[in-house]
Amino acid sequence: MNTNGQSRKRKPIRRQVQKMVLLLCVAALILTGLLWAGSLLSLRDTVLQDSQDLGGSAAADSEQALLDQLEWNLLKGGQSEASVVNEKLERYADYVRSFAFYAHRLYEEPSAYIPKEVLPPDAKSQYTYTMQLVFRDTAVNRQTVQDEVGLLANLVHIWQPVMTDDSGVIAAIYLCTESGFMLNYDDRSDLTDELFDYSNAKWYKPAKETGEVIFTAPYMDTFGRGLMLTCSAPVYDEKDRFAGVVCIDVMVEDLCRSILDIDFGEGSYAFLVDESGDIIVSPQMEYNGEFENVRDRSSMAYEAADCIMSGTAGVIPTSGGLYYAYAPIAAANWTLVIHVPSDMVTAPAEDIRADITAKTGSAAAVMDENIRRTGFLSLAVFVLIIGIVVALSGSFSRRLTGPLLELREDVEHISSGDLHHQAAVHQDDEIGDLAQSFNAMASSLEQHIRDLTAVTAEKERIGAELDIARNIQASMLPCIFPPFPDRKEFDIFATMDPAKEVGGDFYDLFMVDETHLAIVVADVSGKGVPAALFMVIGKTLIKDHTTPGCDLGDVFMEVNRLLCEGNAEEMFITAFEGVLDLETGRFDFVNAGHEMPFIRRKDGLYAPYKIRPGFVLAGMEGIRYKMGSMTLEPGDKLFQYTDGVTEATDSQGRLYGMQRLTDVLNQNALAAPDKLLRAVKTDIDAFVGAAPQFDDITMLCLEFRSRLKRNETKEMTVEAAAENIPAVTDFVDGCLDALGCPEKARLQINVAVDELISNIAHYAYAPDSGQVTVRTEPDPKTPSVAIVFIDSGRPYNPLVREDPDVTLSAEDREPGGLGIFMVKKTMDDLKYEYRNGQNVLTIRKNL
Amino acid sequence: MTITKTQEGNRLTLALTGRLDTTTAPLLDSELKQDLGNITELTLDFANLEYLSSAGLRVLLSTQKAMNRQGSMVLKNVNETIMEIFEITGFADILTIQ
Numbered sequence: 001m002n003t004n005g006q007s008r009k010r011k012p013i014r015r016q017v018q019k020m021v022l023l024l025c026v027a028a029l030i031l032t033g034l035l036w037a038g039s040l041l042s043l044r045d046t047v048l049q050d051s052q053d054l055g056g057s058a059a060a061d062s063e064q065a066l067l068d069q070l071e072w073n074l075l076k077g078g079q080s081e082a083s084v085v086n087e088k089l090e091r092y093a094d095y096v097r098s099f100a101f102y103a104h105r106l107y108e109e110p111s112a113y114i115p116k117e118v119l120p121p122d123a124k125s126q127y128t129y130t131m132q133l134v135f136r137d138t139a140v141n142r143q144t145v146q147d148e149v150g151l152l153a154n155l156v157h158i159w160q161p162v163m164t165d166d167s168g169v170i171a172a173i174y175l176c177t178e179s180g181f182m183l184n185y186d187d188r189s190d191l192t193d194e195l196f197d198y199s200n201a202k203w204y205k206p207a208k209e210t211g212e213v214i215f216t217a218p219y220m221d222t223f224g225r226g227l228m229l230t231c232s233a234p235v236y237d238e239k240d241r242f243a244g245v246v247c248i249d250v251m252v253e254d255l256c257r258s259i260l261d262i263d264f265g266e267g268s269y270a271f272l273v274d275e276s277g278d279i280i281v282s283p284q285m286e287y288n289g290e291f292e293n294v295r296d297r298s299s300m301a302y303e304a305a306d307c308i309m310s311g312t313a314g315v316i317p318t319s320g321g322l323y324y325a326y327a328p329i330a331a332a333n334w335t336l337v338i339h340v341p342s343d344m345v346t347a348p349a350e351d352i353r354a355d356i357t358a359k360t361g362s363a364a365a366v367m368d369e370n371i372r373r374t375g376f377l378s379l380a381v382f383v384l385i386i387g388i389v390v391a392l393s394g395s396f397s398r399r400l401t402g403p404l405l406e407l408r409e410d411v412e413h414i415s416s417g418d419l420h421h422q423a424a425v426h427q428d429d430e431i432g433d434l435a436q437s438f439n440a441m442a443s444s445l446e447q448h449i450r451d452l453t454a455v456t457a458e459k460e461r462i463g464a465e466l467d468i469a470r471n472i473q474a475s476m477l478p479c480i481f482p483p484f485p486d487r488k489e490f491d492i493f494a495t496m497d498p499a500k501e502v503g504g505d506f507y508d509l510f511m512v513d514e515t516h517l518a519i520v521v522a523d524v525s526g527k528g529v530p531a532a533l534f535m536v537i538g539k540t541l542i543k544d545h546t547t548p549g550c551d552l553g554d555v556f557m558e559v560n561r562l563l564c565e566g567n568a569e570e571m572f573i574t575a576f577e578g579v580l581d582l583e584t585g586r587f588d589f590v591n592a593g594h595e596m597p598f599i600r601r602k603d604g605l606y607a608p609y610k611i612r613p614g615f616v617l618a619g620m621e622g623i624r625y626k627m628g629s630m631t632l633e634p635g636d637k638l639f640q641y642t643d644g645v646t647e648a649t650d651s652q653g654r655l656y657g658m659q660r661l662t663d664v665l666n667q668n669a670l671a672a673p674d675k676l677l678r679a680v681k682t683d684i685d686a687f688v689g690a691a692p693q694f695d696d697i698t699m700l701c702l703e704f705r706s707r708l709k710r711n712e713t714k715e716m717t718v719e720a721a722a723e724n725i726p727a728v729t730d731f732v733d734g735c736l737d738a739l740g741c742p743e744k745a746r747l748q749i750n751v752a753v754d755e756l757i758s759n760i761a762h763y764a765y766a767p768d769s770g771q772v773t774v775r776t777e778p779d780p781k782t783p784s785v786a787i788v789f790i791d792s793g794r795p796y797n798p799l800v801r802e803d804p805d806v807t808l809s810a811e812d813r814e815p816g817g818l819g820i821f822m823v824k825k826t827m828d829d830l831k832y833e834y835r836n837g838q839n840v841l842t843i844r845k846n847l
Numbered sequence: 848m849t850i851t852k853t854q855e856g857n858r859l860t861l862a863l864t865g866r867l868d869t870t871t872a873p874l875l876d877s878e879l880k881q882d883l884g885n886i887t888e889l890t891l892d893f894a895n896l897e898y899l900s901s902a903g904l905r906v907l908l909s910t911q912k913a914m915n916r917q918g919s920m921v922l923k924n925v926n927e928t929i930m931e932i933f934e935i936t937g938f939a940d941i942l943t944i945q
Contacts, residue, residue, distance in 0.1 A: 806936055810941040815909065822900075822936060
């Protein structure tokens with residue numbers, strides 16, 4: 001089972017299951033982990049991006065909102081302030097306009113007004129509101145203008161209430177005429193020299209030229225009362241000619257303060273621009289008569305200048321990060337401008353942006369930390385899960401393979417021969433089924449083995465019995481060769497090779513009497529035990545019925561009759577029987593359906609001897625058999641066989657046949673019977689080769705060597721001595737054996753030879769020694785044998801000696817005389833004669 | 848003939864094989880004379896003895912006489928031929944045959 005398995009590593013199912021589960025688990029975990037980590041990271045990125053976007057947009061939005069708010073505030077604030085300033089300036093403009101109107105009225109109707117005297121400035125009138133007269137220059141003819149001065153002095157009537165109402169704001173009210181005088185109403189008397197050339201004053205010339213109300217830029221009051229401006233309006237005479245300019249000096253410290261106080265955050269300030277672009281009020285102003293113009297490139301508001309000067313309200317950012325809000329002050333053609341650095345505005349938005357970015361960053365860090373922590377936690381959980389899976393899958397696979405291992409042990413038990421062993425069936429699953437199958441297999445194996453054992457035992461028993469039967473059969477066939485070693489008249493050899501354990505062939509050879517040898521070769525139909533049993537009967541019957549002098553035809557008729565009586569199996573026998581008369585060579589035979597014998601005449605060749613076969617034995621009742629007869633000469637041979645010889649078959653199915661048999665017989669024509677049979681058998685074996693033997697092979701060869709000489713007298717002569725007794729005994733035994741002497745008679749003759757030879761040895765020649773001749777004379781007729789003892793010693797007839805008294809007790813008995821006595825008692829006849837100087841003692845024993 | 852001797856104290860058993868005849872009787876005679884000394888029970892086993900002649904009878908007679916003086920002698924497993932000789936010669940009455 002391990003032909004290839006040895007080289008490959010063993011993979012237990014347990015490990016495979018564990019590995020597979022582990023692999024799946026790890027793969028699932030890794031996949032899940034990757035997906036999880038991916039989505040987590042993606043989520044993180046999205047959140048961070050969103051957060052950043054949110055922060056950015058929030059910052060931008062808030063910035064924009066702030067800017068919008070700022071713009072709005074600026075716009076509104078600017079307009080509001082401008083409106084306040086405008087209102088105030090309008091009021092001042094209304095004052096001067098009404099003064100100009102009043103003056104015009106004065107020109108138109110001088111008669112309606114009483115001329116008033118106006119004095120030059122006087123230090124005494126310091127801090128008292130008074131009207132003072134000042135001349136433009138000395139060239140003015142004071143007389144000429146006196147009426148005009150008187151007329152216009154009536155202005156004091158409206159100046160005075162105005163001054164009273166706005167004394168804190170209006171520092172002075174004055175009228176400068178083209179004719180060269182100036183009426184000044186205030187509480188200061190600084191113009192002491194009575195001359196003031198106003199013709200080039202800022203408030204005079206423009207008003208004269210434009211015919212409009214003019215506001216000057218604020219300037220520092222010469223009396224130190226702070227910032228001041230002058231508002232002037234042209235005055236026209238009765239003929240609407242320009243007559244002069246009426247002015248008020250307004251204290252604008254507060255107004256400027258209110259502008260300078262405008263605050264839109266750090267870095268912001270407000271300033272006023274006049275119609276020419278000059279900055280007339282600003283925190284940076286020194287009021288020294290020098291102005292910065294917004295249209296100058298050096299101005300910070302240069303970019304916004306056009307808008308500022310457009311006369312509309314608005315807000316405009318500059319590239320320098322500045323916002324300029326502007327609002328027109330219509331009364332003076334001025335513009336209020338508010339300067340705001342935008343970074344101040346956007347700083348909160350930037351703060352928000354930074355705050356959001358910082359928060360986003362910290363959120364990202366927190367998220368990263370969480371992700372890292374989650375990663376570690378997941379890793380730990382994964383390791384834990386893998387550990388649990390390993391343990392569980394191990395336990396599961398052990399539970400799975402445990403019954404298998406148990407089953408393996410059970411099966412090993414069973415395979416080691418313990419078929420009673422039952423594999424434990426724990427589960428109702430495939431393994432349980434397997435265990436049940438093994439149990440069923442073991443039971444069935446056990447049953448088979450039991451059956452097989454029984455069958456084998458039965459077969460062994462039958463085999464043993466067949467073996468016994470074969471031994472019996474073999475022992476029934478004469479198998480000791482030569483069977484009659486003393487018979488020199490013939491040589492015989494026979495063999496039987498059974499095809500099965502017990503065969504149906506048989507042969508037999510036996511002496512019918514002293515001079516007749518019977519041979520039988522037969523073949524029982526069928527093989528095996530039945531044939532062997534039938535053969536035993538046949539063989540026994542034939543031998544029993546073959547008696548001296550009988551007719552073989554009668555023998556077979558009787559045997560046939562007896563065999564037919566008890567032949568339920570309808571078996572039959574082909575048989576050949578012959579009886580050889582050893583004295584004459586006459587060979588009587590009878591054939592019951594058997595093969596013809598081969599006869600080889602001396603110096604000739606083997607040839608089948610044609611005889612008419614009779615019907616088989618046991619084939620049919622009442623069959624007559626006819627005995628045939630021929631004569632064998634010394635040197636002739638007879639070969640008889642069964643069909644197993646000629647029908648021996650080789651592997652191609654060819655028969656051995658008569659021709660091969662004849663050839664091999666003649667090739668060994670000179671061979672003795674045993675050698676001949678061996679040669680034939682060798683030839684058959686060579687022919688058959690490896691093909692199985694189907695039939696018993698039986699052969700018998702009889703060689704007739706010489707005719708038996710009957711009644712032959714034999715003798716031997718030895719020295720009469722006790723030590724020669726065995727030799728004489730052997731000689732006599734040889735004769736007795738030839739006669740078929742019974743054992744008891746032979747022993748008695750032996751004793752007689754012993755007694756008589758020792759008698760002669762002791763007495764006939766004593767003290768010398770001499771010869772004794774022993775002659776055997778068989779008489780087949782009686783049948784009997786005579787043994788003659790002849791010696792040339794002193795004459796002595798042992799028969800005349802008196803018999804010993806056999807009735808005496810041991811003590812009284814003499815040891816002598818018992819020998820002759822015993823011979824007398826055991827032999828049938830004793831005869832003594834002294835003839836030709838020889839003692840001749842003849843004993844005769846009937847056989 | 849061969850003689851197989853078995854001695855247990857005063858008991859002596861001789862088993863004879865072959866022929867007890869003129870040639871072999873002296874052998875048995877000399878064996879007995881040598882070993883009989885203080886034997887009180889002598890057993891002769893004839894199981895394998897084919898026959899015996901008058902020489903054998905002589906040895907049996909003399910031994911029987913000797914044993915009559917010092918103990919007892921028993922013959923056993925005597926075959927038919929020899930028994931006939933014992934009966935013919937009157938030895939059947941003299942010997943103790945089992």
